[in-house]
Amino acid sequence: MAAGLYVLATPIGNARDITLRSLDVLKACHVIAAEDTRVTSKLLAIHGVQKTLIPYNDHNGPEMRPRIMARLQHGEAVVLVSDAGTPLVSDPGYKLVREVITMGLPVVAIPGASAVLTGLALSGLPSDRFLFAGFLSSRAGERRSALEELKSFRATLIFFESAQRLSESLAAMAEVLGERQACVARELTKLHEEVRRGSLSELAAHYEKAGAPRGEVTLLVGPPAEDVTDTAKVDAALKAALAFMPVKAAAEMIAGLTGAHRRQIYDRALELKNGD
Numbered sequence: 001m002a003a004g005l006y007v008l009a010t011p012i013g014n015a016r017d018i019t020l021r022s023l024d025v026l027k028a029c030h031v032i033a034a035e036d037t038r039v040t041s042k043l044l045a046i047h048g049v050q051k052t053l054i055p056y057n058d059h060n061g062p063e064m065r066p067r068i069m070a071r072l073q074h075g076e077a078v079v080l081v082s083d084a085g086t087p088l089v090s091d092p093g094y095k096l097v098r099e100v101i102t103m104g105l106p107v108v109a110i111p112g113a114s115a116v117l118t119g120l121a122l123s124g125l126p127s128d129r130f131l132f133a134g135f136l137s138s139r140a141g142e143r144r145s146a147l148e149e150l151k152s153f154r155a156t157l158i159f160f161e162s163a164q165r166l167s168e169s170l171a172a173m174a175e176v177l178g179e180r181q182a183c184v185a186r187e188l189t190k191l192h193e194e195v196r197r198g199s200l201s202e203l204a205a206h207y208e209k210a211g212a213p214r215g216e217v218t219l220l221v222g223p224p225a226e227d228v229t230d231t232a233k234v235d236a237a238l239k240a241a242l243a244f245m246p247v248k249a250a251a252e253m254i255a256g257l258t259g260a261h262r263r264q265i266y267d268r269a270l271e272l273k274n275g276d
Contacts, residue, residue, distance in 0.1 A: 001028040001029060001077045002077065003072060003075040003077055004077060004107060005068075005072060005100045005106070005107050005108070006029060006079045006108045007087050007097065007108070008022055008026070008081050008087070008112070009022070009081075009113050009114065010022075010040070010081050010083075010112065010113065011043070011084065011085075011112070012084045012085045012115050012188055012216075013084070013188055013193070014190065017189055018113075019110070019112050021110060022112055023047055023049065025079060026049050027049055027051070028077070029077040029078065029079045030076040030078065031053070031054055031076065031078055031079070033055075033068055033079065033081070034055060034056065034083075035055075035056065035082045035087075036057070037054070037055050039083045040053055040081055054068075056096065057092065058091070058092050061092045061095060061096070065096055069099060069100070069103065072100060073103070073105070080096065080097075084115075084216075085113055085114050086111070089114070089116065115160070115185075115188055115216070116158050116218065118188050118189065119185040120156065123195075123197070124197060125222045126156050127156065130157070130158055131153055131156070131157055131158065132158045133146070133158065133159050134160060135159065135161065136169055143169065144172060144176055147176040150177075151177055154224060157220070157221040157223075158218065158219070158221075160216075160217070160218060160219070161218075161219045162217070163215065163216075166213065166219070167204055167208040169219070170203050170204035171200075171208070173200050173204075177200065177221065178224065179200060179201060180222045180223075181197070182200050182219070183196070183197045184196045184197075184213075185217070185218040185219075185220065187214070188216070190215070192215070200221065233258075234260065234268065235268070237254050238250060241253055242269060247269045247270055251266035254269075
């Protein structure tokens with residue numbers, strides 16, 4: 001097996017959601033760097049893989065990275081795994097990958113399960129554009145500031161959230177982001193998988209009454225509604241402006257006043273100038 005760092009995705013729940021290629025790599029590598037060796041050892045036992053495990057996580061990262069780098073420089077194949085899903089998503093793996101790249105050593109991705117993409121597929125929310133925002137702060141002020149920054153993104157927002165803070169976070173989202181459609185995906189691919197859809201306020205009310213759910217939670221929030229421009233008013237404003245202004249200047253002024261897309265306003269101004 002060629003030397004390098006292999007970033008390998010593990011199942012997020014169902015142990016059978018592991019690829020044949022992943023099993024080949026796990027069996028052939030020299031060592032596996034795991035977020036929690038106890039969790040990974042259980043997965044390996046299920047699939048009959050026996051391999052040396054070393055811990056690599058938030059707590060020991062500065063100590064372990066030089067050791068892993070030394071193994072790579074000596075020609076070993078090192079596999080990096082998290083407890084569940086794709087490494088580097090809300091874990092310290094990117095620091096290791098960054099160092100490996102800086103040293104000019106190979107990095108190979110072995111794709112597989114992802115709670116982000118699984119939740120998106122089940123949500124029924126727009127999937128053409130999405131933003132993974134990770135975990136929100138447990139502090140109300142910091143959480144609100146983060147949501148204010150995300151408010152204008154025209155994309156489905158995806159979060160990981162603590163079950164204990166779910167109702168509180170949903171209520172904060174409803175207040176800051178407005179009434180949007182959302183989805184709470186819990187225990188994905190596991191026996192008690194649950195997907196609950198509704199508006200942010202409906203979901204906040206449900207979990208406030210029902211209490212914190214069990215298990216891992218992926219929270220998805222739909223994009224803001226498209227602004228509806230009053231075309232009649234825009235046309236009237238453009239005609240008034242075009243009476244004494246060039247097309248470009250008139251379009252920029254009306255776009256600024258209405259918040260509409262400049263290109264659309266400019267195209268409409270040309271139509272009006274040329275007699276519609």
